[in-house]
Amino acid sequence: MTPSGVYVRTPESRAATSAAMRRLPLPGPTATSYGAIHWWLRARYGKAAEHLCAECLGPARDWACVGEYVHDVAEFVPMCRKCHIWFDKIERG
Numbered sequence: 001m002t003p004s005g006v007y008v009r010t011p012e013s014r015a016a017t018s019a020a021m022r023r024l025p026l027p028g029p030t031a032t033s034y035g036a037i038h039w040w041l042r043a044r045y046g047k048a049a050e051h052l053c054a055e056c057l058g059p060a061r062d063w064a065c066v067g068e069y070v071h072d073v074a075e076f077v078p079m080c081r082k083c084h085i086w087f088d089k090i091e092r093g
């Protein structure tokens with residue numbers, strides 16, 4: 001699930017996401033630690049830096065978790081550092 005109203009989906013970010021989704025599935029869902037999931041995200045969907053920030057459409061830097069730490073790219077969005085810090089402050093206190 002994705003929180004509504006937290007970040008804006010645009011045609012550009014959707015296209016970037018669907019291009020990423022068409023990549024070959026590499027690692028399967030196995031370990032569920034923070035590091036394992038970030039490794040899985042990078043291996044499967046590339047570096048966050050290859051995507052646009054979901055908030056400001058600038059160059060992204062991190063995969064930001066917008067839900068649970070699970071093997072589901074729907075729970076993560078690429079964000080730049082500024083938006084990620086802002087998001088964590090707003091969402092996680």
Ligand SMILES: [Zn+2]
Binds near residue numbers: 055057080081082084
């Ligand atoms: Zn941003």
